[in-house]
Structure formats: structure tokens, C-alpha cells
Amino acid sequence: MQRYLQSQYASVLRVIKYQHAVTVALIMCISMLVASLAAQAAELPLVEKQEFQTSNFTTYGGEIIPEVRVGWEAYGELNEAKDNAILITHFFSGNSHAAGRYTAEDAQPGYWDAIIGPGKAIDTNKFYVISVDTLVNQEPTNPNVITTGPATINPETGKPWGLDFPVVTIRDFVNVQKLVIDSLGIEKLHAVIGASMGSLQALDWAAAYPDRVERMISVIGMGEADPWTIASLQQWANPIVNDPNWNDGNYYDGEAPLAGLEQTLGMITLTAMHPLIINQLYADSSAREEAPLRDIRSNFKVVEQLQAAAKLRATYADANHILYLVRANQLFMAGYAENLEKGLENVTAKALFLPATNDLLLQPYLAKRAHDVLLAHGVASEYAEIEGPWGHLDGVFNIQLQADLIQEFLN
């Protein structure tokens, strides 16, 4: 359990431990203070990962996965009418641990603990908040993740699926969640809310199952992957497929493509951030360092520290799972119709889009486009930006900046 702390997007924060500058120490102190104050104000009871199983799951592409297992978590209580449920859909490198702690000793709560909990914006005194690990989750060996993907044993062969695992889409993530929701007897979701890849699921929920979704919040999200996003996401796949150890996805009884995996994870970290925060966090690195001038094989401090962070992030990550996640995101168009206008035409849920102003990965124009399409369809859609230095990660680390708006939108 304690090893869990080595994983997740939260590892990004951990690069801070390599820093010694006063600025950085200050950032750390402030965020710990904020977190601990929030925690004291309204702590969730300890959280437990649960498991959901289903068989013969048919993918959006028409393939059948004989056995599917995913993990899920819930915070708060489902009321008798079963109409107070909010689904939180997770981002690329995340999992269903959206809030709370597993043990009293956990140093870090779930990633959106700032807004999920008793009395918080997503108030667990009112709402039953549930989150589900996606298929092909980035971290199949994380003890707190339950997922099904290329690293899973294919029951027909007794060996890991590898690339025989069918291509899955965001719609498949949604459909697995729907089975979980169905199994709990929940007919209508008060809201579906997600950041980044989670926003794709949230919007697709509203498009695919309009009768089941009353509200949708897309944080740092998009409505469809445009050519630029498809090409940019491919950069995350390239280091893996170019690593000879990847071996066309067959590495489970050999050496894993660790060099490629770490290069990918380093790139994900970097592209999710903005110069403002990188220059703050790595202020002790500069063009005037001596070692890189003396030796072409030496690296700058910022490079070494980001590489160390990528190594940590690789602990539970699986290379094939990342390829499948990349593909799921590249294939995304909400509603899976011929274009976004058609894809969103059945949406009835109230919508709220919260892109981050400084996001360089999923730039605000992507959320704006989906918002505009919904407005044109007569849907009540709101749009506001999260302003901060983190860039894409403002949707995770600065979500509390829009806590009031979220709370208001939900009530």
C-alpha cells in the first residue's frame, strides 16, 4: 500500500523533493498546508478499492473480451431513491482513487480530494461519488488498480493478451462504467465529471446515454481529437514502439521496454505542464551549468530530475497499456458520429467546461469548440477557465480555483 505513493500523476509533485530552491520549498509548504487544512475541515472515512467483474464484454469495435475486471471506489452514501450519484471519470495516468485515503498513514489523498468530500464542492454529505478504473489503465501492476488490458492474462491462451487485446475506445470505458452503475441500481447520474481523458468519458456519457446523465463537467477536456492532438499523442507512443525490448508487444516473459517507457512518461510529464511552473520548479537549472558544457554525455539538472521522476512513474506502468490509452484518446469523438455536431446532437445534460488557460496539451480551443456545439444545439452550457501556472495540470492541482462554480453547478 505504501508503495502506492510512488505512482499516479501525483508523482509529478514529487519531483519537488529534488528541489532545494526557496521558491519550491514555499510552493510545497503552501500546498501541504492547504491540503492539511482541507483534510482537517472535512476528512472522508478510509477508502477501499472494490472490484467489478463482467464477462463477454463487446467493444465499440465489435470484439469480445471474455473477462473484464475493473476496480472502483465510492465516497458518501447512495440514497434510497438512488438519484444522488456522481460519477468521476479519471485521466490518462490516473485511476479511480479520486479522493480520500486508504490508510490513516497515507501521505497523499486521491487526486481531487480538494473538491470531493464532506462539505466540499462535490459534497459527499449529499452525493454518492463513484469512480471506476478504466480498461487498459496505465498501471496494471499498481496494487490499487484493477484493470483489464494487454498485460492481463487472456483466458483462452493462459498468457498475457499483448497486442491481441482489441483496440478499445473511450466509449468502452463508458460502457464498463455503465455496467457498474447498472449493477448498483442507479438509473440516473446526478453528474458525470472528469479531467482530461476523464472529460472525454464525461462528455461521451452525455452523448451516448442522455437519459442517464443530468449534468456533465468537462475539466481540461476536448470534444474530439483533431489531427494536431492525434499527432501529439503519437509522440507518447513512439518511444515505446521504437524500443527493441517492446518486441511488438511481447515482452511479458522477457525484458520490458523500460527505456522507451521512461522516455514516454517523461514526455507526458513535460507536455502536461507550462513553462511557468517548470521554470519555477527547476529554477536551480540553467543554461550556464558547467557539466553539459564540458561533456556531451552530461545532462542539465532539469533533465536529470525529470528523468528521475519518469523512472518513479514507470514503477507500475505498462508500455502496451499506454499504447492502448494513446489510441483510445486518438480515436475520440464524443458520440462517435461522423462529426462533433452529430455526435453531440442528443445531449440534454447541463454542461460545464473548465479548460485551463495555460494548457499546452489540450488547449482551451478544444473545450470551447464542444461548448459552442452544445450551445448551438440549445443545450445549457457554461464555460470558464482555470488560470494557473501548471498548464494542463491546473485541472488537477488547481481545481479548487473553480470549486465554487462546480458546487453551484451541481446544486
Add this chain to the structure above:
Amino acid sequence: MQRYLQSQYASVLRVIKYQHAVTVALIMCISMLVASLAAQAAELPLVEKQEFQTSNFTTYGGEIIPEVRVGWEAYGELNEAKDNAILITHFFSGNSHAAGRYTAEDAQPGYWDAIIGPGKAIDTNKFYVISVDTLVNQEPTNPNVITTGPATINPETGKPWGLDFPVVTIRDFVNVQKLVIDSLGIEKLHAVIGASMGSLQALDWAAAYPDRVERMISVIGMGEADPWTIASLQQWANPIVNDPNWNDGNYYDGEAPLAGLEQTLGMITLTAMHPLIINQLYADSSAREEAPLRDIRSNFKVVEQLQAAAKLRATYADANHILYLVRANQLFMAGYAENLEKGLENVTAKALFLPATNDLLLQPYLAKRAHDVLLAHGVASEYAEIEGPWGHLDGVFNIQLQADLIQEFLN
């Protein structure tokens, strides 16, 4: 010579040939029209690559390179007073072919032909315009490039230098250019002008040799590499050093690290552009493509076309040279002092900064910072942005948008 067309940044434009959309055909027609109109209005005489040699060149890091050879080109005539020279410093993937054509059949002129020529913004009826291939140029085997770097034969061993070649800096590029300028008897440069990596050289010229530079124009440039830029540039090096064929730089009598090289060049192409242009050029690619849904090994059209373009760009490129170029850029601080304020304190040249509004690679804040430091030092510095859809490449493909300002600044 005709193979020359396969190289350079211009290859980016060539991806257009894979496109069939009307939009794209239109863009191509318009730019060809503009180019051909410009060419008819004021064509330079045919251009010839010349060679400069020097021996025992001492690098900024204090190492000695026994033999240095670089190519150079010139357009216009040096006047008797030798005071009408303008130096053009080239960008990362470019070379000294800034304007004109080598033969009447050349389909494409030098990269800044839109602003360099008789009657153009940088008027070759008035000015003697000169440009020099940098050390460690990206394309040592390009028949129109003459450069010295890791792919060059080390006279002491009779074999390619490989990683024994000393780390070189932007200052070294400047110092080689200074030897060329000295050899021509030019004491003062009317201006030094460069785009991207060329802007680094232009600004460092003004910082290192204030008595020799009267005007400086930095296009899509920066004053120093900040941690974000250092980390981002490292992404271009990673695919090369992770390619087993790279073999610690010793691949000259074996197989070159082509997979890594192509991955790097694809990334350079992508990071130099903005979503606006990528989505225009690759409008026939979309999240709704069938092949990537059916097969995890299939790619999207935009990915395949960018990969094909990267393959072309790799024709003359050398992996080690790219590593050295990355390092030279990472090590950049104009004036090479302890900080930018000190580095720029001797600048007396009039300055003009022209970042591109949509640049995601060297974002406008970088040029703004150098501009602000110069203003604080009392230097006459101007700042304007190039607005276009290309992002970083607006500094090359849309430079004519600031032609009037450049002309005015030079006169």
C-alpha cells in the same frame, strides 16, 4: 543538386504533397503564387556555395578543433567602404542558403527569399548579404552544406570525431562567422538577422562584439534557454540516444540510428507548428478513421504523413550533429554571463524582436524578456509579433508579414 530539395526545413512544406484537400491545395497555390510573383519582381543572380577554412579553432569551452571548414553564401555586392554587409544566421535545421537559387531549375529558393533580394526588405541592391553554415550543421552530407562536427574526419585519428568532438556553443558559431567576416575585411556589420537558432547567434553577436554590430533582428528567438526550453529540447535528443544503433555516437562504419533520427525529426516538425496549421494541412485525418480502430498497429493518416516527411528530412541529417545542436541551444545565454542582464549589458546595436504570436516552441515571452532587458539597459529595442497559423514556423514562412518593419528598421 536536385536531391537538395529533399532536405531542410522546407521539407515541412513538402508534406503538402500528401494532401488532397481543397484547403491545402489553395494554401500551396497561394504560396507558390506569392513566391513566383516575388521571384519575377526581383530575382537574385544564381547563388554559389563557397567554402571557408580555418585551423586550430578554440571553442568557448576551451577545446581546440584543428581543422574547421564551413560553407557560406552571399547575395549583392560588398561596397568599397565595406560597410553595407548584413549577416543572416540560420536556424536549427537550416543552412546558409537564405535566398536565391543554385540553378535556374531549382524549384525552391533559399528560405528567406521573400525578404532577401533586389528591392526586397533586405535589399541586395543596397546590401551585401552573407550567411554561413554553422558548426555541427544538421545535414553534414547535404551536398550544399559544408560543416565541421562529429561526422567530420578527425585529422588526428583519420576517423569521424563522434562524441570526441568538443561541445560547441552558439558563441562558437558566432566566432566562426567572425573569422569569415574578418577574412572579407568587413569591420562593421550593418545588421545581424536570424530566425530561431539564428536569432540566438544574432543576439550573441550584439553582446559579444558590440563594436561590430549596428543592428540586430531576432526572429522567433530567445535571450537565454530557460529550464523549460532546456527540457523541451532534450525531447529531441532522447529518441537518438535511446536508439541502440546510436551506439554512444559510434555508428559511422555501421548502421545509423535511423529510427531514432526519424522520430526526432518528426518531433521537431510537429513542435515547430501550431494546431491551426496542422489541422488545416491534415484535415483529411480524423478520430473517425477506421484502420486505427481495427488494428493497434495501424496509424492515423496524419501520423503516417508526418512519418513520411520525417523520413525525407532524414536524408542528409546526422544524429550526432543533432545532439550537438540541441546542446548548443540548451547552453545558450546571450553574452554568456552569469545572467541575461549581465550578458546583454554591453549591447549597443539597435534591436528588433519579432516573435510569432502562436509559437509553442520558443514562446513570445522569451523574446519579450530579452527585449525588456535591453530596454532597461537603455538600448533602442523594438518588439512586434508575427501573427499566423504556423506557430514557430511563422518566422520562416510568414516573415514577409513584417517585411515593411524590417526594411524600415534597416534604413
